[in-house]
Amino acid sequence: MPMIKLKLQVLCDNAIAIGPGKADLLEQIMATGSISGAAREMGMSYRRAWQLVDVMNRCWSDRLVETTPGRASGGARVTELGIAVVHRYRAMQHTLETCAEENGWRELSAAIRETPLPHQPGSTLPQPECDSADKAG
Numbered sequence: 395m396p397m398i399k400l401k402l403q404v405l406c407d408n409a410i411a412i413g414p415g416k417a418d419l420l421e422q423i424m425a426t427g428s429i430s431g432a433a434r435e436m437g438m439s440y441r442r443a444w445q446l447v448d449v450m451n452r453c454w455s456d457r458l459v460e461t462t463p464g465r466a467s468g469g470a471r472v473t474e475l476g477i478a479v480v481h482r483y484r485a486m487q488h489t490l491e492t493c494a495e496e497n498g499w500r501e502l503s504a505a506i507r508e509t510p511l512p513h514q515p516g517s518t519l520p521q522p523e524c525d526s527a528d529k530a531g
Contacts, residue, residue: 398499398506400490404483406453412483416446420472420480423447423459428469454479 403413410416422432433443447470451457458476462468472480494500 398494398503400494402483402487402490409449409453411450411453412479414487416450417480417483419443419446420450420458420476423470424472424477424480427471429459429461432470450476 401414404411418436419432419438422435423429426432426435429443429447430440433440436443447459451459454475456475457473458479459470459472461470
């Protein structure tokens with residue numbers, strides 16, 4: 395069954411400041427109290443989780459995640475700003491999904507094929523024709 399999938403991302407220049415995966419990571423850090431625990435829960439490498447946290451911390455006006463070094467007493471906590479970002483992001487996601495439901499996007503999915511048609515050999519995009527003014531350069 396075809397479906398419409400909407401993906402919300404907040405950008406900071408070319409970096410994704412928050413998106414679905416980063417919001418999930420923040421929620422897992424809140425639940426586990428550590429970046430490594432969150433990474434484990436998500437099936438992600440610790441290195442990758444750290445990279446995502448680093449991008450988030452560099453994109454916002456203040457850190458979203460604070461860390462405390464140390465094996466026994468160390469860990470991570472999501473800051474007040476981080477909690478606010480996750481809550482606002484989830485609210486925006488809900489609004490987007492509700493908007494799609496209310497504005498007929500689900501009906502549009504009836505026009506989507508189950509799978510794309512195969513690419514037809516020799517079917518390339520048409521090349522724009524140049525007029526004489528373009529050729530004069």
